[in-house]
Amino acid sequence: METSAKPSNNNIGRKIGRIREMRGIKQEALAAELGVSQQTVSRMEQSETIEDEVLDKVAKVLGVPADAIKNFSEDAVINIIASTVNNHDQAASVFFYPTFNPIDKLMELVEENKKLYERLLMAEKEKNELLKRK
Known part of the structure; x- marks a missing residue:
């Protein structure tokens, strides 16, 4: 029996953590917005599943739809970023x-x-x- 070292793609807590990091939001700030402690946010980000009501609140604070969290794929994000980067110039362009x-x-x-x-x-x-x- 072989175990995979790669984390489950369905780990909703890990998805919340990655989206939070991408949005530049600290656990403390997310906790304050949700009215919970930073430790609660940390436990939430380690959870496999989260109640829909809590997920909706988190999604609202993160500024994304709950479905975006559920369907979040880091590989897809990397592919989108990779396909939109222009390597012809050294400067990053922001429009x-x-x-x-x-x-x-x-x-x-x-x-x-x-x-x-x-x-x-x-x-x-x-x-x-x-x-x-x-």
């Missing part, structure tokens, strides 16, 4: 195509900043008026 106009967003932030400044100014004026009355 960002926002679905919004970044200038419009910037202007929204500027307007919001103005409103906050005006509210702060009004609060200071009210405070000064109160101090003058005393």
Whole structure:
């Protein structure tokens, strides 16, 4: 009888751990979002199976569908990365195509900043008026 050293592809906990790592999320951060301890997350990542309700919560925190966790395959991820890498240049290319106009967003932030400044100014004026009355 021969045992395989390769971990089971159906180990849901290991899949959660790999996706968490790929997303750059620490166990502590995931635990805080789920309202559990880091040790609970560690045990979860070592589990073969996880209740669907817990899986849904984890998936929401990780920003992926629960089915993506269930069907996660590290080999598939490696194949996708390998097929999209352009080896003709030494620089990594990152393309960002926002679905919004970044200038419009910037202007929204500027307007919001103005409103906050005006509210702060009004609060200071009210405070000064109160101090003058005393």
